[in-house]
Amino acid sequence: MYATQIAEHWAAGGAEVHVLTGMPHYPAWRLDPAYAGVRRAEEERGGVRVHRRAHTVPARQTPLGRVRFELSLLRGGLGASPGIERPDAVFAQLPTPAAGVIGARLAQRYGVPYVPVVRNLLGAGGGRGRAWSALAGAVERYALRRAALVGVVHESIVAEVAAMGVPADRIRLIPNWSHLPGASRPREEMRARLGWRPGQTVALYSGAMGAEQDLDVLIRMARLDPGLRVVLMGAGERREELRALAGGLPNLDFPPTPQDAEYPDVLAAADALLLTQRAALGGTAVPPELPAYLAAGRPIVAAVPPLGATAQELHRSGAALLVPPEDAGALLAAIHSLAADPPRTATLSSAGPAYTTTHLTREAALTRVDALLAEALTFPPPARPTIPPMPTAPPRPPT
Template identity: 55%
Template sequence: MSDGERHRPFEDRRLLVVSTNYAPEVTGIGPYATQLAEHWAQSGARVRALTGMPHYPSWQLDEAYRSVWRTVEVRGGVGVHRRRHYVPSRQSALRRAAFEASVLATGLLAPPPGRPDAVVSQMPSLAGGVIGARIARRHRVPYIPVVQDLMGAAAAQSGIRGGDRAAALAAAAERYALGRATLVGVIHESFVPRVTALGVDPGRIRTVPNWTHVQGPTADRAATRARLGWDPATPVLLHSGNMGLKQGLEVLVDTARLAPDLRVVLMGDGNQRDALRARAEGLPNVDFLEPVEAGEFTDVLAAADVLAVTQRASVLDMSVPSKLTSYFVSGRPVVASVADEGGTADEVRRSGAGVLVAPEDPAALLETVRKLAADPVAAGELGAGGPAYVARHLSREAGLARFDDLLSEALDGRGSTRR
């Protein structure tokens, strides 16, 4: 293979990326779908993305798109085809089903024109997985769903109202989408048993971990703390990202209630933000910050003393938070209040950059945070494991190269396409 072929391996290939989330969303799955599509465009492919209207993590339609029903944009060399859909401001199984149904209807009724050479979808959403499977089947081309979360497991484990009823329907949709795949990507090996249980041959599953999609911190840490109004003598425990049901962020508010000398910062948005604000009423040591721009994101993370990732005790094998890749690059120690047997715990252990505590246990969380705050040297050494882990395993170059291999394998016919 020539140097040119190595650098532009998908020259003139027509690729379709299906992802309900896409830029300008800056958290969750959107940045990964965007960087992947733009990477393939830079590799010589003609890439189109079928996506929804920006709404995550606030679960409110972006103001710039409120009057838009259907549009085509060009971002980073990618033709981005947006379709309008319902956005539920509050989560329940019924509202989530309506969201998925609206994404499915608009995506199937108005897909991007032309025949792709391969279709790649990000799951969730369920609708995106089904849309990708249907389009690939229509054109008889390879189909690669990438499992970021398992919605059937999520419905059962996350505590969403009506989740038990929704779990079977979600699993059926996942079985449909995954069963028609040429190859299936999963972002963590802990997903493999669940995906296999949905009828996928283990020989068709490939692990393609998410990468760190943000740059490391560059600002002076003390200056950032001063700008944010954080007292140098007060330990700061920060959570960044989606404020949803599965995160179980109540444990952080309850930890703040136990420790008036600790500042707890919740940065981000989500459908549980208002409920968390109500729970934190009267607690002067709980702050809610809006999401910050990408250029200062890791500077804010690095200014904290400890970074928190939390999940309900029932969450085991349905997701691995994308925030971990950003946490690791920031160089601060991570405290994970999660189930010991889940994929999130596995990733924190593997990184060597964090400590595990029992989920939904504010006293245990507080004890660990206090120990780290009392020994800055040890905390710094623990946090330093994050950037080292990123350099070894989670660089953008390594992550995108794994997706290149996955796509090449599917295009070369080495997978087993299901019709």
């Protein structure tokens, strides 16, 4: 989402923009059927030339499956990079370590500045096993140390990036932003359309359904209070597993994510918006849906690590109640407290849009991105790799 908007923003400004990427598969972690059997694809989207390369799509995000996924991205990106004229700079987006390596290698090949933007670091306690975290961390260090500048989406990531050998004076803050308009339909009208009963408290989670999100706690919460309607909206590798775990709870729904035009109205129709993260992950990643949550004008209830990036952002916004991660009872108590205290609910609801307008506008963020690119272009380009001559065979001794 963010990479697409950056690329289209540059294209709209008159730049020639090429994007090297994989086949559509996220967040469901299933290959789009339209791309089945396709090895390469060239597309024009929003003025951007998109170069797609085939890769594996693991059905489950096991450490081995993730390694195979990353290796297949490397094979496609480095072995079949687009044949284009020398660019002015190469950008990459992490948390996909392969993207960092591909970006660094292409920048070196062309002799131009390389700028990764870090949205999360999988090597920083990624929660998928020590071996995978160590491998991901080594690859991320390789990619980040070769950067002219490094963008990060939250200041909590700065220390992690610096620990990988990036000088602090080469790290720039590029926060996520809200890219959707505010709600346009009356709440009661939208609730009726969604089938939510008048007077019923609705708690909604919207986002990826993967291993990093502790969505099991929301199922446990739904069991604690049959009168509460819990909505898990989105896609991801664990969606069907979570549906099976729920066992047909009548107060638990699994709708798909609506189109962008309707998405803000759905968020605004809920009584509380939910965020959950596993305690073991440390909360280094800021969920990409957070700006949309804040813009929706509803209170947020977050079960996240108290010292993580998400907790810091929510504290600053003043739009959320924070409870310990993985605690269904604490989540439920926070939601009930909102229902019992309309003035507090109104205060939290108004804080989110105000914070978004002040700190998370698309215009402000893209201005920072432009400044990042402009500064990177002032750096001397990396030395192009030299290819040593092939050794000649020694002369054969006379016979």
